[in-house]
Amino acid sequence: MSENVEKYIKRKVYKSTSSRIAQKFVDAGLEKIRACINCGTCTGSCPSGHRTAFRTRSAIRRALTGDESVLSDIDIWLCSTCYYCYERCPRDIPVTDMIIKLRNIAVEEGYILDTHFTLAKDIFYATGHGVPATGENNKKWRDLRKSYGLPPLPPTVHSYPEAVKECQELMDAVGFKKLLDNAEKLKKERANAKKKDKEE
Ligand code: SF4
Ligand code: SF4
Structure with a gap:
């Protein structure tokens, strides 16, 4: 310009x-x-x-x-x-x-989609990984990696689980967890208000 x-x-x-x-x-x-x-x-x-x-x-x-x-x-x-x-x-x-x-x-302002919230809090925050390959349900990912000659688990927190806490500390420091907690609170308040409106 x-x-x-x-x-x-x-x-x-x-x-x-x-x-x-x-x-x-x-x-x-x-x-x-x-x-x-x-x-x-x-x-x-x-x-x-x-x-x-x-x-x-x-x-x-x-x-x-x-x-x-x-x-x-x-x-x-x-x-x-x-x-x-x-x-x-x-x-x-x-x-x-x-x-x-x-x-x-x-x-x-609490308008986070349920799928995004689950991914952000229950998966990313909890495991330090956006696409977890651990657990029985994710065996297919490990098998796929093996089929390409890769180690079944990537060299991330999956291979170094002791680093999950450090990842969470970083996410806490930048306010990620606080953002999610606040979004969850606002989402619940909005859902309750809607329910109450319907009942009245
Ligand atoms: S934002 Fe979209 S509508 Fe607005 S000036 Fe740019 S191209 Fe046009
Ligand atoms: S997908 Fe997003 S970035 Fe791409 S043109 Fe549409 S609004 Fe823009």
Whole structure:
């Protein structure tokens, strides 16, 4: 992007916004979201949107205008982070980073998908591994590794189980566990409120 265009965008971007979600983007240094002209190039470029209901432009627009329902919309998890939209956006908006930020906000506010939560807490945090190969259920992975002439367990925490605690200490230090605990709490509170509403 030329320096002139960069200056123009900066001149047009305001530091405060009435959208709580857009404000979070601005606070995180992603104020370029305000420069979106709603042209739809991102949507037209999105390989995920070609096969699903996910519409990139719409997700950005909803974040910009403060439509909170975007946080609980399962569609934001359909982006494959291929960066095609970012390459093609005429306003040089880091669209992929925006989608990732949207997901971060969603998780912070308890809109984490059950499968992601299980993977993050019960598997990744508990075992220090995203794809565990231990346990009887995962024998097929060990057999597959052996068939390629590899040791049945990779040289990670699987081979050094004493390192799991260190992994957990690292995850605690960066606030990963706290983030998950908070998301779980908010998720439960929301589910209870919904149940109560139905009963009334
Ligand atoms: S391509 Fe860029 S400017 Fe166009 S709608 Fe998408 S984010 Fe906005
Ligand atoms: S990065 Fe995500 S939103 Fe952008 S084109 Fe790829 S799948 Fe679509």
